[in-house]
Amino acid sequence: GQQLNQSPQSMFIQEGEDVSMNCTSSSIFNTWLWYKQDPGEGPVLLIALYKAGELTSNGRLTAQFGITRKDSFLNISASIPSDVGIYFCAGLGGSSNTGKLIFGQGTTLQVKP
Amino acid sequence: NAGVMQNPRHLVRRRGQEARLRCSPMKGHSHVYWYRQLPEEGLKFMVYLQKENIIDESGMPKERFSAEFPKEGPSILRIQQVVRGDSAAYFCASSPPTSGYNEQFFGPGTRLTVL
Numbered sequence: 001g002q003q004l005n006q007s008p009q010s011m012f013i014q015e016g017e018d019v020s021m022n023c024t025s026s027s028i029f030n031t032w033l034w035y036k037q038d039p040g041e042g043p044v045l046l047i048a049l050y051k052a053g054e055l056t057s058n059g060r061l062t063a064q065f066g067i068t069r070k071d072s073f074l075n076i077s078a079s080i081p082s083d084v085g086i087y088f089c090a091g092l093g094g095s096s097n098t099g100k101l102i103f104g105q106g107t108t109l110q111v112k113p
Numbered sequence: 114n115a116g117v118m119q120n121p122r123h124l125v126r127r128r129g130q131e132a133r134l135r136c137s138p139m140k141g142h143s144h145v146y147w148y149r150q151l152p153e154e155g156l157k158f159m160v161y162l163q164k165e166n167i168i169d170e171s172g173m174p175k176e177r178f179s180a181e182f183p184k185e186g187p188s189i190l191r192i193q194q195v196v197r198g199d200s201a202a203y204f205c206a207s208s209p210p211t212s213g214y215n216e217q218f219f220g221p222g223t224r225l226t227v228l
Contacts, residue, residue, distance in 0.1 A: 006155075031215050042117075042204050042219035043156070050215065088155055092215060098169040099146060099208075101217060103155035 003027075006089055006104030013079055014112050021107040022073040023089035030093025032065050032072040033101070037086045046087075047074070079111050115140070117207050117220035125226045132192040132199070134223045138207030145188040146206040146217055147180055156204060162188060195227045 006023045013019060023032075031050055035043035047058050049065035049072060056063055062075045072091075076083055089104040118137040126132050138145050143164055148156040158172040162182040173180065177195075182188040192199055202224050206217035 033216070035219075040221075040224075042119075042221045045216060045218060048216055090156075098171075099144065099161040099217075100158045100169055100171070101146070101148070101156070101206075103148075103157070105155050 004089060004091055004102055004104040006107055008107060009105065010108040010110070012110045012112065015079060015081060017079055019076040019079055019083070019109060020073060021087060021089075022071060023091070023104045024071040025091060025102075026070065027091075028069040028093075029091035029102075030069070031091070032063070033090040033092065034061075034063050034072070034074045035088045035090060037088060037106075039085075043088060076109075079109075081111050081113050084109060084111050117142075117205055117218055119205050119220035119223050121223060122221060123224045123226070125228060126195050127228050128196055129194050132195050132225055132227075134190040134192075134203050134205075134225070136188040136190070136205030136207075136220060138188070138205075139209075139218055141209055142207035142218075143210045144208045145182050146208075147188075147190050148204045148206065148219075150202045150204060150222075152201075159190075192225075195225075197227045200225055200227045 004023050004025050034046045037043045047063040052069045053067045054065040060077045086106045086108050088106050090101040145162045147159040150156045160173050160180045161169040177193045179191045202222045204222045206219045208217050
């Protein structure tokens with residue numbers, strides 16, 4: 001079945017640093033979504049990408065839909081303590097176009113003040 | 114402007130009992146999805162429903178699990194005769210009919226513990 005490989009698995013950075021994480025797949029996706037999950041809560045949608053090559057920003061967050069439709073990255077600029085959490089990429093569509101989101105394993109981000 | 118609501122937030126069951134998880138989608142949303150998350154893992158798709166219809170249940174275990182989204186009322190995920198391996202966080206998501214299933218908004222989840 002479809003799988004997403006998300007990296008890095010965890011990051012420990014200093015406040016103010018930029019962060020980059022990415023997801024790759026052997027399958028094509030029609031939509032890429034990036035979520036953030038805080039402990040004990042559900043994932044919160046950060047950015048949605050719909051077209052290959054699309055670059056979208058949401059405040060300090062920037063995400064891109066890879067041109068091959070098999071990858072996506074998320075950048076966080078000037079990190080702050082509240083950026084702490086688990087970030088998930090999720091892909092939708094491709095061969096299984098039924099609303100089934102495929103999630104990456106997550107990137108745990110820790111920010112040192 | 115309430116988001117996706119799930120209850121209960123925490124549920125404890127003994128082996129062999131039934132677990133019933135409820136999800137109320139965001140106002141105006143007619144698509145509901147259920148996902149399961151084991152500790153330290155990403156979410157795994159279980160089932161996709163529209164009002165009174167199951168669209169895709171490819172992620173549902175063949176036995177003991179069922180889901181419904183009736184014309185009136187919340188969506189229900191039912192787990193019969195629970196076992197310890199069912200312990201997980203169960204998340205519901207919803208999306209509006211106009212965007213199809215591209216943007217799924219998640220509820221806070223139900224944490225099921227099976228003793």
